[in-house]
Amino acid sequence: MKFAHLSDVHLGFQKHESLQNIEQQVFEKILDECITRKVNFILIPGDLFHVNIPEMRIQKFAFAKFRQVHDAGIPIYVVYGSHDFSPVSNSVIDLLAEIGYIRKVTNATSHEEGKISLKCLIDEKTGTKITGLSGLKVGKDREWYEKLDRSSLEAEQGLKIFLFHGGISDMKTDSGIDGDQMPLSLLPKGFSYHAGGHMHKFNHQSFDEYSNVVYPGTPFAGYHADLEDNANGQKRGFVLVEFDDEIKSVDFIEIENTKYEIIEVDANNRKAESVNQELSEKTADIDVVNKVVIVKIQGELMSGKTADIDVSIVRDNLNDKDALVVNVSKNQLTSKEYSITEAKGSNKEEIEINVFSENIGQLKFDYPELLDKSGIKLASKLLQELGQSKLENENKNEYIPRIRDSALALLGLDDDS
Numbered sequence: 001m002k003f004a005h006l007s008d009v010h011l012g013f014q015k016h017e018s019l020q021n022i023e024q025q026v027f028e029k030i031l032d033e034c035i036t037r038k039v040n041f042i043l044i045p046g047d048l049f050h051v052n053i054p055e056m057r058i059q060k061f062a063f064a065k066f067r068q069v070h071d072a073g074i075p076i077y078v079v080y081g082s083h084d085f086s087p088v089s090n091s092v093i094d095l096l097a098e099i100g101y102i103r104k105v106t107n108a109t110s111h112e113e114g115k116i117s118l119k120c121l122i123d124e125k126t127g128t129k130i131t132g133l134s135g136l137k138v139g140k141d142r143e144w145y146e147k148l149d150r151s152s153l154e155a156e157q158g159l160k161i162f163l164f165h166g167g168i169s170d171m172k173t174d175s176g177i178d179g180d181q182m183p184l185s186l187l188p189k190g191f192s193y194h195a196g197g198h199m200h201k202f203n204h205q206s207f208d209e210y211s212n213v214v215y216p217g218t219p220f221a222g223y224h225a226d227l228e229d230n231a232n233g234q235k236r237g238f239v240l241v242e243f244d245d246e247i248k249s250v251d252f253i254e255i256e257n258t259k260y261e262i263i264e265v266d267a268n269n270r271k272a273e274s275v276n277q278e279l280s281e282k283t284a285d286i287d288v289v290n291k292v293v294i295v296k297i298q299g300e301l302m303s304g305k306t307a308d309i310d311v312s313i314v315r316d317n318l319n320d321k322d323a324l325v326v327n328v329s330k331n332q333l334t335s336k337e338y339s340i341t342e343a344k345g346s347n348k349e350e351i352e353i354n355v356f357s358e359n360i361g362q363l364k365f366d367y368p369e370l371l372d373k374s375g376i377k378l379a380s381k382l383l384q385e386l387g388q389s390k391l392e393n394e395n396k397n398e399y400i401p402r403i404r405d406s407a408l409a410l411l412g413l414d415d416d417s
């Protein structure tokens with residue numbers, strides 16, 4: 001007998017069309033694998049979707065695929081993740097559960113003395129006992145775990161699986177610590193398999209009384225940093241587990257997503273021109289056809305502004321060479337000559353005005369209206385204008401010109417110029 005374990009698909013995260021296609025293809029491939037390998041059931045411990053109510057076409061796509069799995073007679077067991085759960089409204093997870101394509105495993109009862117007890121469900125064909133807790137938002141789940149009646153779960157006989165969504169501090173990872181983690185001891189002991197979600201890289205570790213604590217990781221990317229990890233060789237896929245009355249094997253099944261190219265430039269102690277030159281040299285002769293290209297510029301410039309690093313030329317050049325997507329990251333680029341000084345304030349507007357006042361002295365322009373008091377006033381008006389969100393039912397073709405026109409009007413510039 002075997003089961004599949006996947007997590008953190010984050011369906012609906014990708015906004016770029018090509019990346020969205022990959023996100024969906026990978027998900028389809030995994031479920032197709034589950035069907036052809038005739039798994040007995042599938043576990044998804046959270047973040048199946050990127051938000052609790054994804055766009056309708058994302059839902060339609062997911063429902064069609066889940067129907068296939070359902071028609072193949074394969075049950076899917078889930079808990080919510082931190083992304084697809086909402087404390088105030090329903091989730092697409094609830095719709096999928098309502099029509100019977102997936103099954104939520106959490107069956108909890110609160111007792112007067114403050115304890116929470118969980119009941120296992122039993123997978124019909126294999127007799128496996130399955131239970132788990134969702135990853136709710138802002139540490140609420142920690143509270144649940146602390147109240148959890150672990151001993152009754154630990155007393156259950158037979159092959160048991162526990163689904164959870166969250167980081168475990170006892171587990172070694174090669175990525176940085178990700179927010180609040182909880183100690184392994186909060187999970188019930190003696191389960192044959194602890195099926196984890198939330199961590200985006202595959203990780204399988206064994207501890208005393210916790211023989212298989214496993215994260216499959218995201219099958220593609222649920223955060224922007226995941227793409228960079230992919231470009232640096234991170235394998236993506238799902239986990240396939242063989243079992244009889246105990247776990248026989250736990251294997252990571254790689255599912256390829258796309259090809260990558262990463263270009264990294266260290267700007268530390270350099271002038272903007274020399275960084276620009278390195279960027280154009282490094283992008284001149286590479287083959288980027290149908291690849292996701294990540295351009296990463298970091299370090300502290302000796303002179304010039306970070307805006308002097310001209311990524312638009314690099315981006316155009318790579319797009320002309322038929323890159324699938326070009327992602328430029330300048331987040332870790334700063335400059336000695338010009339750096340934003342932080343400022344305090346009692347509300348958002350005050351903080352913004354104070355940031356502008358603290359920093360405007362560093363600017364040198366020929367236009368006096370961009371400097372001093374009038375510059376500060378203009379900057380904060382402009383920020384307010386550019387921060388406007390799309391109106392309900394307004395499409396992109398209406399929204400962009402509306403914002404552009406009002407920003408240009410603020411600057412006293414004509415739209416035709």
Ligand SMILES: [Mn+2]
Nearest residue numbers: 008047198222
């Ligand atoms: Mn996630």
